[in-house]
Amino acid sequence: MGADQEQRTIRCLVAKVGLDGHDRGAHVISRAFRDAGFEVIYSGLHRAPEEIVQATVQEDVDVLGISILSGAHDTLVPKIIDGLEEYDAFEDTLVLVGGIIPDDDKQELKELGVAEVFGPGAPMQEMIDFVRENVPDRR
Amino acid sequence: MTDDLVEELLAGKHRALARVITKIENRQPGYREIVSRLHEHTGNADVIGITGSPGAGKSTLVDKMAATYRERGLTVGVIAIDPSSPFTGGAVLGDRIRMGSNVGDMDVFFRSMSARGSLGGLSTATTDAVKALDAFGKDRIIIETVGAGQNEIDIVKMADTVAVLVPPGAGDDVQMLKAGILEIADVFAVNKADLKGADRTVQELREMIQYRQGDVSVSAGHHGPDAAIEDLDKPQGDDDGWLPPIVETVANRDEGVDEFLEALADHREYLVSAGRLAERERTRHREEIRTLLREDMSKLLEEEIEYRGGLEEYVERVRERETDPYTVSDELLGPLAECVRRKREE
Numbered sequence: 001m002g003a004d005q006e007q008r009t010i011r012c013l014v015a016k017v018g019l020d021g022h023d024r025g026a027h028v029i030s031r032a033f034r035d036a037g038f039e040v041i042y043s044g045l046h047r048a049p050e051e052i053v054q055a056t057v058q059e060d061v062d063v064l065g066i067s068i069l070s071g072a073h074d075t076l077v078p079k080i081i082d083g084l085e086e087y088d089a090f091e092d093t094l095v096l097v098g099g100i101i102p103d104d105d106k107q108e109l110k111e112l113g114v115a116e117v118f119g120p121g122a123p124m125q126e127m128i129d130f131v132r133e134n135v136p137d138r139r
Numbered sequence: 140m141t142d143d144l145v146e147e148l149l150a151g152k153h154r155a156l157a158r159v160i161t162k163i164e165n166r167q168p169g170y171r172e173i174v175s176r177l178h179e180h181t182g183n184a185d186v187i188g189i190t191g192s193p194g195a196g197k198s199t200l201v202d203k204m205a206a207t208y209r210e211r212g213l214t215v216g217v218i219a220i221d222p223s224s225p226f227t228g229g230a231v232l233g234d235r236i237r238m239g240s241n242v243g244d245m246d247v248f249f250r251s252m253s254a255r256g257s258l259g260g261l262s263t264a265t266t267d268a269v270k271a272l273d274a275f276g277k278d279r280i281i282i283e284t285v286g287a288g289q290n291e292i293d294i295v296k297m298a299d300t301v302a303v304l305v306p307p308g309a310g311d312d313v314q315m316l317k318a319g320i321l322e323i324a325d326v327f328a329v330n331k332a333d334l335k336g337a338d339r340t341v342q343e344l345r346e347m348i349q350y351r352q353g354d355v356s357v358s359a360g361h362h363g364p365d366a367a368i369e370d371l372d373k374p375q376g377d378d379d380g381w382l383p384p385i386v387e388t389v390a391n392r393d394e395g396v397d398e399f400l401e402a403l404a405d406h407r408e409y410l411v412s413a414g415r416l417a418e419r420e421r422t423r424h425r426e427e428i429r430t431l432l433r434e435d436m437s438k439l440l441e442e443e444i445e446y447r448g449g450l451e452e453y454v455e456r457v458r459e460r461e462t463d464p465y466t467v468s469d470e471l472l473g474p475l476a477e478c479v480r481r482k483r484e485e
Binding site (some may be wrong): 008009011030031033034035036037038039040041042043044048050051053054055057058059060087088089 | 153154157158160161164165167223227229230231232233235236237239242243244245248249250251253
């Protein structure tokens with residue numbers, strides 16, 4: 001890719017799953033991604049894992065950013081990842097998790113296939129750079 | 140690779156459909172071949188365009204439409220187009236937030252697209268994405284876009300049936316409608332009809348439709364003023380053969396959605412019965428071919444300009460008044476034209 005005339009735009013889904021109703025962070029990140037030139041699809045609040053899977057598959061996003069502040073990441077993230085696998089969408093989607101994640105769980109999430117976990121205070125530029133560097137190379 | 144993708148799409152694999160649309164959007168290598176191969180499998184879906192001012196309730200109505208179609212056993216594809224920033228190219232595509240009625244239902248395929256920059260081709264990309272959904276086997280395809288600007292009008296014009304959404308009390312919006320959108324509406328929906336001012340908006344639209352038909356005085360002469368207004372409630376014959384009905388909806392409460400879909404179906408029936416569907420298709424394909432020719436042509440020209448070392452030198456010479464834009468255009472196009480003419484004579 002890249003050699004072609006039209007440059008590729010990075011597409012991201014910023015997702016809020018479960019009962020957690022705090023989306024200030026998700027808004028700020030959506031905005032920052034937009035300003036970085038990404039196309040951002042925001043899921044809205046209180047989405048079920050299946051909805052996130054549906055959106056990821058249909059929108060064919062390069063990056064799925066899951067924001068969870070409720071502590072339910074242990075159940076929600078695996079569900080999403082299973083769903084993505086079901087539709088062959090896991091392999092070439094960069095899955096990120098943001099929110100309050102204890103260190104022990106961080107490791108666990110990464111073993112599941114989450115590329116990176118960003119906690120509170122993670123610099124925006126760091127996330128943008130991470131996405132740019134790690135976005136799956138599809139052709 | 141493209142073979143597999145087309146096969147998989149035709150076999151009903153969602154991932155393949157999503158990937159094909161991505162290739163179309165990005166104009167990735169191979170996308171032309173894909174779309175070419177899909178074309179023969181298209182032509183089975185009803186394509187509906189929905190447009191209206193921001194906040195008119197398009198996304199909510201589209202959500203309810205999709206749910207209602209699903210209840211009737213039909214599959215649905217939605218393409219929602221949002222503007223993108225002309226500065227960064229970035230965009231927040233928010234229409235998906237409203238899609239709450241179709242949770243986890245993969246037979247509603249919802250895709251957000253951004254109006255990417257001025258490199259344009261948005262209408263081409265949308266046409267091609269509609270083809271992908273059509274070939275995939277969707278029964279109804281909805282194109283949703285903000286009704287502002289020529290670009291958007293071009294997009295909805297690709298639909299068989301165009302619905303324009305108007306929120307109540309929208310004096311200014313009705314003004315906006317005058318500027319080009321009124322003419323393309325096959326059906327009007329006054330959404331949020333539970334709000335104050337809905338009646339008035341319906342009334343205003345009626346008057347405008349009368350003006351559009353240019354038959355205010357004529358019908359008054361024939362039937363008297365009351366009858367004329369009465370007649371506007373249902374579609375019936377006149378010059379154009381179709382008077383856009385006005386449907387009142389409250390999308391978030393799911394009111395009037397059935398009536399709205401009825402009106403869309405009526406229009407479809409009208410198109411089919413009067414042989415006008417074929418005419419619309421012809422117009423559309425004509426437009427499609429012309430747009431594609433223009434795009435391909437300008438690509439060829441870009442290539443030529445590049446070969447000649449870019450435009451900058453010409454620009455500078457024009458600025459120095461050594462030459463002028465017309466001469467530059469002749470200079471660049473001349474060899475091309477000559478080549479084409481020589482070929483023709485062979």
